[in-house]
Amino acid sequence: MVRPFFSAVALDERFVQLERIRIGTRGSPLALAQAHAVRDGLVASAGLEADAVEVVVIKTTGDKVLDRPLAELGGKGLFTKEIEDGLLDGSLDVAVHSAKDVPTVLPDGLVLAGYLPREDVRDAFISLTAKSFDDLPEGGVVGTASLRRGALVKRLRPDLKVVNFRGNVQSRLRKLEEGVVDATLLAMAGLNRLGRPDVATAVLEIDRFPPALGQGAIALEIRADDAATKAALAPHLDKATGIALAAERSFLATLDGSCRTPIAGHATLDGDRLSLHGLIATPDGARVEEQTLDGTLAEADSIGRALGAALKERGGPDFFVDWV
Incomplete structure (x- = not known):
């Protein structure tokens, strides 16, 4: 079942002094779906007319350059910088991002208000000829722009060829139909938000293929x-997602992770306990280090930092070299 992005809630009018809100987003169908969900939620709760909440499309560096791997473009802020510039110059009020694209260090003057309720964290395997990685032919071609996904593919099947595969969901599916690759990988969250979970040939379990x-x-x-x-957004933010992301982002920050580094992980909550599993890999998937740490919800940030430090020590000084 696809979960709603936003819940309709009432906001105490004492905290709202807004005449309009401008929401910055990338222009892909998925990004627009996410931004319009935020817009609809604000219209429903903030006492604003529909035309007072505007969605503004911004083309980011990651959208402009599609013929090069993400790692070659610098790795940080590729899908956020130009939108953040709009926040800083006052032309935007809210930036809507896929959380996995947001650098761990934000520009001075900007903060994350929080997160909407989290969707399915798993990756989808998509192929027109194979039901799973195991069914791909020897030397089959898998397309992905993610070093993490590429490394995990090579970990499972060293014989497979991984090629750079950029573009939005629709363009990647079109390339798949054209036979450019034998298989590709997409986030189930994106497919669900686009109303296309049927596209997934198989959903990859987290223990075998951990997410970004x-x-x-x-x-x-x-x-x-x-x-x-901040007050207008507050009722829609999900506390559990915020706690999980606090652990995950501190883990990533400790490793100084970027698009140049294959890093995966996922935090889960159970009552007042949090468990964080993290993984680092070489891009060829030949070497993988992974570990899990547990603690209380209040320790989310420190759990992430401790796990990052532990994996950095296990990897050693030569693990995080510049692979590009």
Whole structure:
């Protein structure tokens, strides 16, 4: 079942002093679906007319350059910088991001207000000729722009060829139909939000194919001093997702992770306990280090930092070299 992005809630009018809200987003169908969900939620709860909440499409560096692997473009802020520039110059009030795209260090003056309820964190295997990785032919071609996915593919099947595969969901599916690759990988969260879970040939279990840190979560970024917008967003933010992402992002920050580094992980909550599993790999998948740490919800940030430090020590000084 596809979960709603936003729940309809009432907001105490004492905290709202807004005449309009401008929401910055990328222009892909998935990004627009996420932004319009935020827009609809704000219209329903913030006492604003529909035309007072505007969705503004911003083309980011990651959208402009499609013929090169993400790792070659620098790795950090590829899908957020230009939108963040709009927040900083006052032309935007809220930035809607896929959380896995948000760097661990934000520009001065910006903060994450929080996250919408998290979707399915798993990856989908998609192929027109094979039911799973095991069914792909010897030397089959898998397309992905993610070093994490590429490394995990090679870990499972060293014989497979991994090629750079950029573009939005629709363009990747079209390339698959054209036979450019034998298989590709997409986030189940994105397919669910587009109403296309049927596209998945198989859903990959987390223990075999752990997700990107933050996968499945939508992050809302605002100016640090914008109390009115923060108050308008607050009722829609999901506390459990925020706790899980605190652990995952501190883990990523400790490893200084970027698109140049294959890193995976996922935090789960059970009552007042949090468990964080993390993995680092070489891009060829030949070497993998992984570990799990547990603690209380209040320790989310420190659990992430401790796990990052532990895997960094296990990897040693030569693990995180510049692979590009």
